[in-house]
Amino acid sequence: MAYVAVKGGQEAIAAAHEWLAAERRGDPAVPKVSTTQIEQQLGRAVDRVMAEGSLYDRELAARAIAQAQGDLIEAAFLLRAYRTTLPRLIGTEPVDTGAMQARRRISAIFKDMPGGQRLGPTTDYTHRLLNFDEEPTNPVALNPKAPEAMPRVTDMLGAEALLEPDTRTETPPGDLTMDPLDFPAGRDLRLQALARGDEGFLLSLGYSTQRGYGHTHPFVGELRVGEVAVSVIPPELGFAIEIGDITVTECQMVNQFGGSKTAPPQFSRGYGLCFGHADRRAIAMSLVDRSMRAAELGEDVKAPAQDPEFVLSHCDNIEATGFVEHLKLPHHVDFQSELETIRAMRKDANAGL
Amino acid sequence: MQGYNFAYLDEQTKRMIRRAILKAVAIPGHQIPFASREMPLPYGWGTGGIQVTAAILGADDVLKVIDQGADDTTNAVSIRGFFARTAGVRTTTKTAEASVIQTRHRIPEEKLREDQIIVYQVPMPEPLYKLEPSRAKAKRRHALAEYGEMHVKLYEDITRFGRVAVAYDHPVMVNERYLMSPSPIPAYDNPKMDNMPALQLFGAGREKRIYAVPPYTTVRSLDFEDHPFHPGRADQKCALCGGEESYLDEIVTDDKGGRMFACSDTDYCAARRA
Numbered sequence: 001m002a003y004v005a006v007k008g009g010q011e012a013i014a015a016a017h018e019w020l021a022a023e024r025r026g027d028p029a030v031p032k033v034s035t036t037q038i039e040q041q042l043g044r045a046v047d048r049v050m051a052e053g054s055l056y057d058r059e060l061a062a063r064a065i066a067q068a069q070g071d072l073i074e075a076a077f078l079l080r081a082y083r084t085t086l087p088r089l090i091g092t093e094p095v096d097t098g099a100m101q102a103r104r105r106i107s108a109i110f111k112d113m114p115g116g117q118r119l120g121p122t123t124d125y126t127h128r129l130l131n132f133d134e135e136p137t138n139p140v141a142l143n144p145k146a147p148e149a150m151p152r153v154t155d156m157l158g159a160e161a162l163l164e165p166d167t168r169t170e171t172p173p174g175d176l177t178m179d180p181l182d183f184p185a186g187r188d189l190r191l192q193a194l195a196r197g198d199e200g201f202l203l204s205l206g207y208s209t210q211r212g213y214g215h216t217h218p219f220v221g222e223l224r225v226g227e228v229a230v231s232v233i234p235p236e237l238g239f240a241i242e243i244g245d246i247t248v249t250e251c252q253m254v255n256q257f258g259g260s261k262t263a264p265p266q267f268s269r270g271y272g273l274c275f276g277h278a279d280r281r282a283i284a285m286s287l288v289d290r291s292m293r294a295a296e297l298g299e300d301v302k303a304p305a306q307d308p309e310f311v312l313s314h315c316d317n318i319e320a321t322g323f324v325e326h327l328k329l330p331h332h333v334d335f336q337s338e339l340e341t342i343r344a345m346r347k348d349a350n351a352g353l
Numbered sequence: 354m355q356g357y358n359f360a361y362l363d364e365q366t367k368r369m370i371r372r373a374i375l376k377a378v379a380i381p382g383h384q385i386p387f388a389s390r391e392m393p394l395p396y397g398w399g400t401g402g403i404q405v406t407a408a409i410l411g412a413d414d415v416l417k418v419i420d421q422g423a424d425d426t427t428n429a430v431s432i433r434g435f436f437a438r439t440a441g442v443r444t445t446t447k448t449a450e451a452s453v454i455q456t457r458h459r460i461p462e463e464k465l466r467e468d469q470i471i472v473y474q475v476p477m478p479e480p481l482y483k484l485e486p487s488r489a490k491a492k493r494r495h496a497l498a499e500y501g502e503m504h505v506k507l508y509e510d511i512t513r514f515g516r517v518a519v520a521y522d523h524p525v526m527v528n529e530r531y532l533m534s535p536s537p538i539p540a541y542d543n544p545k546m547d548n549m550p551a552l553q554l555f556g557a558g559r560e561k562r563i564y565a566v567p568p569y570t571t572v573r574s575l576d577f578e579d580h581p582f583h584p585g586r587a588d589q590k591c592a593l594c595g596g597e598e599s600y601l602d603e604i605v606t607d608d609k610g611g612r613m614f615a616c617s618d619t620d621y622c623a624a625r626r627a
Contacts, residue, residue: 111421113605125431127438128393151608159610211477212486258513265514303486 024069038062047247047276048072052317053079054177054196056246056275073198073317080318088178093240095228097250097273098152102226104277107153109219109254115150120225122279153222154252154269163221163254163267183309190292190308194285195274197315203280205305205315206287214303216290217256218270225249225277249278253286260298268297360407360440366390370408370563374554377565382527383495384478389561399432399457400558402474406436406455409470409554415443417451422459422600422617429457448620458521460542462599462621465551467568473536475557478564480524480534500532503575511580520585526573527566535572541584541600546572589614594625 025032039046039062049061053076061079068074104120107113119125121141157163173188181189194202209216227245234241253270257263270290272282287305294306304310314320358364366388373387392400410416416436420429424446432455433444445451448463457474465471481491484502494500503524510518517523523540527533535543536555546553546566553566566572576582587601592613599621601614616622 110605111423111426111602114608119427125427127431127435128395153605156605156608156610159608212479212482215483256518258518265518 052076198317206284221254251282382531399474401556405556
């Protein structure tokens, strides 16, 4: 009866944590990975953890990845649990992605346009051949041109009124981190939830829309990656000051829309914006954003990706992993009552035979 | 390339793909499932087309790869480079010189010949997927040749917009039996598929389907007697070659509404200017 003996598992927990620490460190003869190495050389992992952890801090994200043994959901969880302890000092002004210093900017809808197509540091056209050769120790970027002005491709369509206008709202956006999410949820809250939603979930949902479960006829109007300035207006100053730059990825999806009683046929928008260099997340986000607008645009709502309550209630991987994994916690009290019930039911059933 | 077989895939895999191709040719327009492999390019980049090309390519073949009609688009450059590297075959940008043409989203303007094969990259082989997302149910519709829903969809377009609102991937009937996706080519290209002397092969890697249209097979774009199929193009001339028949790209030249139109088929345009 070994299990009964570990009742009151204080020691068991302590031993498990020591074991975990040893396993995390691995063979002490192998050099430890530094936080700086993770931040520098595992940049995409850092980007994902910042997005899902909902906190822009490369150093902290790298630290979380190391602590979580590279489990990125666990790392995002560490970051979220830390961010929640930070005081909210001030809100920033909206970032202007139109003024972005774009290192990458592509459009799938025009062959060329002002500012040009710019691939930037992308894996898009690499051949996925596992490299067994030593990588060059110090590769140098070839001729990275200075960023030039890149007007939004969607503005070029908008000028002809072929694309629905981006509506402005004077009401301040909601804040899903400070107020409970309630339904129906506006697009502000939906986009916030998607921006930090699980990349795999967004990816699969976006993919499902492409395969017929809530089709949206999408085209990538523009995808851009680069640095944007973040500014705040301190009340004592009354004017905006820049406090730093962050890297973001923005996707403007252009989707077919048949028009309605009040609007002629035109293209509609799906939008994605997230921390770091994350094409996949931004594109999936814009697919799901557009898909969730089905009811608003008078389209049939039949597929999971078109139902905001379904999407928003399940996109957060910190919530999801908690509830899914909690099944491994002790449930023997409930199970005991189930045992008794099923025994009683079987007795009744057998008696009736 | 060292460490890899000719044209990347191993011979057993190629044989499996060739069997699927033979079956596909025998039943025009019918989708044949095949055990699609992971390729070193992502799904969506043309893994189906690449596998079909790899399976049919011989050392004497001359390969042309286009994307959006052009040889110089990034993805076409990448796939052409892939085969030049893994198969060492001759590549060309000239339509007439090629024995195998792999394409995404276009059919060349120049008429294809009996000694040529065109391989289409296909994202969604199932023409009914927007109407019936379940592939199991769609398969039944094909077995029964039950395509009423598609006609209703086109009819609804006409009642709402006065025209069929399908600009690309306009569904076709092959050999008057199977409804088929022509792949996302503009409707403008659909008529070229009808009775084409060249063999047309279609590969969908992610969806694991191959289908084919044998030479000189009827391919009819779905329409109605009173609303005949209308292949559209921009009502403009090519700014480079002056072409008035070819399919055109619209290029944005400034942010004040400036536009330029040019042939999407770069080889056709270059030949006209030579």
